[in-house]
Amino acid sequence: MVRAHSEEPNISNNMTQDLFAELDIALSDDVMLELNNLALTLPYNRRSILNQYTNDFTLSLGSEIDTFISKYSCDMAITRIEASSHLIWHKDISQSRTCVINIPLKKYSNQTTYITNQDILKSLDTRNSYPEENNVVKIHRPHIIPYSYKKPYLINVTEKYHCVFNCSDEHRYLLGIQTGKISYQQALDYFINLGLVHQ
Helix, strand or coil: CCCCCCCCCCCCCCCCCCCEEEECCCCCHHHHHHHHHHHHHCCEEECCCCEEEECCCCCCCCHHHHHHHHHCCCEEEEEEECCCEEEEEECCCCCCCCEEEEEECCCCCCEEEEEECCCHHHHHHCCCCCCCCCCCCCCCCCEECCCCCCCCEEECCCCCEEEEEECCCCCEEEEEEEECCCCHHHHHHHHHHCCCECC
16 A cells, blocks of 8 residues: 655755755743743834844853854844734845844744745846747746744845735734844854754
């Protein structure tokens, strides 16, 4: 008897590591409870109508992440994204945000983050045109960042276009750990050398 495998392929591998990497670290229940309390009690600064941030704060997340935060002078803040909204395709341009680790604070449904190797601005210039027959068209796949509750994700937000859709009727909260001291690739190499990048 042949059984069909229903398991989804693991997309957090070498094929997508230039975009994002799931870290083999899980925050404790106590830390997640504290973060969720902070998400509901800290004041938010409005950088846009849809996206708000708390001020930076300190909290022990666990030895592996704490060591990284200390070594690279990282800032921590919680991001709140409005219900029933989306953040359009963009790259982050702040010099203090060359490396970002995000951690979702809940098990969210109807909320998705996409990231791609495609140059979105160039694609907008040609979106209504058809290539000539002798041109080879390169298809760029948008990847979904498969956020898992309690798990940190290293994301290449400065070099890759990404967007967020929150189709639910609740806010989306993420802990953001950022630094301008190293690049995404340097941080990826750091966690690979520790054996903490999920394969």
